[in-house]
Amino acid sequence: MNGPAEGKRSAMRILHLCDQNWVGTASTFVKMHRRFGHESRMVTLARCREGYDEDICLHLPFVKGSRLDMRLKDVVARIHGNRRKWTTEQDLRVWRPRSPVEATLFRLRDRLWERRIWEAVERHDLLNFDIYHLESGIGFFRDSRILRDLKCRGKKIVCYYLGTDLRDRGVIPEVDALSDLNLTCEFDHLGLHPDIRFFYMPFETEPFRPKSGGGGDRVRICHAPRNRRFKGSDIIIRQVRELETDYPVELVLIEGMSHEDALATKMTCDIAIDQVGDMGGVGYGVNSLETLSMEMATCTQMRSDLEAFMPDHPFVNVNRENLKAKLVELVEKPELRESKGREGREWVVKHHDAASVVQDLYRLYGKMGWMREDPKT
Secondary structure, three states, rough: OOOOOOOOEEEEEEEEEEEEOOHHHHHHHHHHHHHHOOOOEEEEEEOOOOOOOOOOOOOOOOOOOHHHHHHHHHHHHHHHHHHOOEEHHHEEEEEEOOOHHHHHHHHHHHHHHHHHHHHHHHOOOOOOOOOEEEEEEOOOOOOOHHHHHHOOOOEEEEEEEOOOOOHHHOHHHHHHHHHEEEEOOHHHHHOOOOOOEEEEOOOOOOOOOOOOOOOOOOEEEOOOOOOOHHOOOHHHHHHHHHOOOOOOOEEEEEOOOOOOHHHHHHHOOEEEOOOOOOOOOOOHHHHHHHHHHHOOOEEEEEEEHHHHOOOOOOOOOOEEEEHHHHHHHHHHHHHHHHHHHHHHHHHHHHHHHHHHHHHHHHHHHHHHOOOOOOOOO
């Protein structure tokens, strides 16, 4: 963990924009900016169903993940099929409408959103921030009209990619062309964009305490997927269920809960499994950071290049072939579970401490001439 900031920096106005505050990362950034004396706001296009913090929420329809959005995607899929035809520019996946029909739907959505967005822009003075941090590389509108205006005003635009953005959708070309800096907390994104920097995801460990454990005769193994296909949930569920017949284990499936309830359930568990399978191996996210911070032995699939990138990682590296054997070892060796748990929390504090990550970001901003030390300090 890095030390305190070298000096007080001149106050900046930093706005974070995201479709939803999916895993609380945007609100963590905002909290840290405010702690360091900057003015910061978070704009979400819609409320996250898991109940993460909100600031300025526009409550727009047809936002990614909403029921209306999923219905619209079903219509488009019936017309065009599920697979997107990628446009490749310098090995970069670039989003384009698949047809005039899809392009028209996005234009209609922009028109539907227009009044509510401009009302929020006026009410909250959203055009007068210094840095615009776009989570998932999204703008207010798909046609990027506001971002073009901000760029003309000399504002700085940062695209912050996390989750499946670059894997499934690719960049929105108009946004990518306007971006001054591209950041990611996903290792595999380094191979999906020719000009992107890796930053550890900011995470606050202070609210987390060591897990209480199941407290019974059975070892509780939790799995908390948002996307079962991506997490390899069918493999995980089947193999843990098979173990239940021969070992004192219990599968705890955490789905469809508020974030608060999910955390409470995790606290009663002994082992966590993040992901395995053909879609796995690309890293970890907040789900794992939470269980590691609870000092819980956490299993996930780590590709060899990812292990080389972070050789001190605390994960139990699993795949579909060795998952059962690794779990049996953890079940039979409680001392191993405890040591991996302690190692996990120490690693999260070392690499993901929110204050340290944000100060590293400020140092990068300083090198780019966006942020300067206050000469009065």
